Amino acid sequence: MASFTRRQFGGFVGGGALAAAGAGVLSGFAIAQGKGRVVIVGGGAGGATVANKVKAAAPELDVWLVEMQPQYTTCFFSNLYLGGFRTLESLTHGYDGLKAMGINVVNDMAVGVDAGKKTVTLKGGDKLSYDRLVLSPGIDLKYDSIEGYSAEAAEMMPHAWKAGVQTKILKDKLTAMADGGTVVLAAPPNPYRCPPGPYERMCMIAHYLKTEKPKSKLILLDPKPKFSKQGVFMEAFNKYYKDIIQVNLTNEIDNFAVVKVDAKGGSVTTKDGNTIKADVANIIPAQRAGKIVHEAGCSEGDWCPVKPDSFLSTKVPDVYVLGDSSVATQMPKSAFSANSQAKVVATDIVAALAGKDAFPPRYRNTCWSMVAPDDSVKVGANYTAGEKDGKPVLVAKDSFISKPGEDAKLRQETFKESFGWYSGIVSDIFAKSA
Ligand SMILES: Cc1cc2nc3c(=O)[nH]c(=O)nc-3n(C[C@H](O)[C@H](O)[C@H](O)COP(=O)(O)OP(=O)(O)OC[C@H]3O[C@@H](n4cnc5c(N)ncnc54)[C@H](O)[C@@H]3O)c2cc1C
Known part of the structure; x- marks a missing residue:
């Protein structure tokens, strides 16, 4: 539905006037009063999927996606661009599909979170209030490690x-x-x-x-x-x-x-x-969680501990951290993982705010890698919330991995499967046909 540059957005909300105002204060938008506002920071594999799935499951919720880039280029398949198998354009995706669903996409950078007042401050000083906040900002690079x-x-x-x-x-x-x-x-x-x-x-x-x-x-x-x-x-x-x-x-x-x-x-x-x-x-x-999660008080060291059955922060109430920024042991940091975690997060939010049923969390990951033309390999598993050494973790089940010596036909099928996965996940994240 709506997309905002920072200037337009400031005009609508009056530069911070929304703080603690709750949902439904904006005029001119089809927002059901008092239904709840979900603010998501980071429009990548994790965050954009949460926005998509929350809005699809509960259109009455007021969903805001804050993303600092106007378009998203996937890291996944970017190695194939280096190999000459994809163009960069084919890996770059916009937010029109999500906007068409009625998600408010704000092209700005989140710079602060006030967990007490439940507000997110954007770079220009505007504030967005939230009932539930989702942080999926990916990684920052630790330049000073070298x-x-x-x-x-x-x-x-x-x-x-x-x-x-x-x-x-x-x-x-x-x-x-x-x-x-x-x-x-x-x-x-x-x-x-x-x-x-x-x-x-x-x-x-x-x-x-x-x-x-x-x-x-x-x-x-x-x-x-x-x-x-x-x-x-x-x-x-x-x-x-x-x-x-x-x-x-x-x-x-x-x-x-x-x-x-x-x-x-x-x-x-x-x-x-x-x-x-x-x-x-x-x-x-070396890498660490994206800066905003540290500002929000969600991190312990470089990464953010979360409850494995919901990806709610263990440190800050009503804030979810998912994707690369989270400690999702034993799930690897991947787009497949972030997309899978996002569906659990969306279900948890919709259950909490819209009073719909939640179902037990299930997670899955597969990582394909192309090694040569018509030759790809993969590794993956299902995950459930469990315990290890007395600590809550995600436990891998039904894991699988490609083996050396596999025949060429199987590798070719894996190669084709990976291209199918790319198209599928991109539509699942951005509500677009790839
Ligand atoms: C070379 C390479 C190959 C890969 N291949 C695969 C693969 O084959 N399969 C796979 O599953 N995964 C793959 N990955 C991993 C995958 O890209 C990441 O794990 C995934 O993107 C993580 O999702 P995320 O939502 O945590 O972060 P991202 O997808 O990085 O999204 C974070 C978004 O948040 C935005 N953002 C950050 N901070 C702010 C802020 N303060 N305000 C507003 N916006 C903000 C960023 O601009 C970004 O768009 C690959 C990664 C690399 C580097």
Whole structure:
């Protein structure tokens, strides 16, 4: 229904006049008085799905989605763009589908939360009151975990771990590199967004080099001794990219952790003192939950503890934190996970505010990774709320993982399945046909 620039929005609410005013104070909108307002910060895999599912289940609720970007480029499948299998445009999605459902999409940045007054402050100073608040801001990068790395340095040595401009910088640098060049990929320490992502990226960059610049090298510097889907990735590295990829997994003294970069000089230094000159360096640093959850008081350290049966914050009442920002042990930080968690969050909110039935939470995740044309692998599980060492956690059940040596037909089916998943999840998040 409605979309607001910050200026229009300020005009409607009078720059903060909504604080603690409750739902239904806006005139000119079809808002049922007193039915409850849901404010969602972050219009990505988690947040946009919550907005969609709450509005679909209870159209009478007043749903606001605050997103700082006018469009969302998916990290998922962004490695395929680097490999030459997708365009960036095909990975970029707008909010028209959600607006058409009657969701108020505000293109602004949330900068503060007053949990006592139940308000969210936007960058320009306007405030939105809420009955339930949902925070799904994704990750922030810990630039200071690597000496010499910063937001400015990332323009020369991109992380490309938030998709869009950063992914394009990395692609352009690969395109501009001469044949025979050296590409370095510095993987992040745990926990981080998309555990198989760096290794799918290794395959996609190596595919590009193999087909366009076969004399080039791709060096993995990893601060971890092992990684997600390692068996099938190592098989793919050897099978398809033997002459291109060099894998360096760390030992017990973190020898292959990147500790320093010289972005202008183009060099990368590891903990054991080796300096490598890179023509292209993809530096993916350590990560933490998006800034707004820390402002809201939802975090403990870098991430946000939540109740596994609802994703309600354990620290702040009536606030949900989901997606990458949450501690969803043992669910990995993925778009599939965030989308699955969002459906539980939406059900919980609708039950609380609209008095409709909630059903027991069920979660699922699958992460596909493309390793070569017509060859994809996957890992996944179902999850239920349970306990481990006396602590509430999400417990994996029915888990599955691709195995080395699978036949080509099965891999091709997995490849096709992943493309079907992409179209499906994008429509499920943004209420659009992909
Ligand atoms: C290279 C790569 C490949 C990946 N591949 C896969 C894959 O194949 N499958 C899979 O399931 N997952 C994959 N992922 C992981 C997936 O992208 C994330 O786990 C998922 O997007 C997390 O959803 P989220 O809602 O937590 O955060 P996001 O989707 O990042 O959404 C957060 C949104 O919040 C907005 N925001 C942040 N702060 C504010 C604020 N203060 N005010 C307003 N807006 C704000 C941001 O602009 C952003 O749009 C991949 C990730 C990477 C990096």
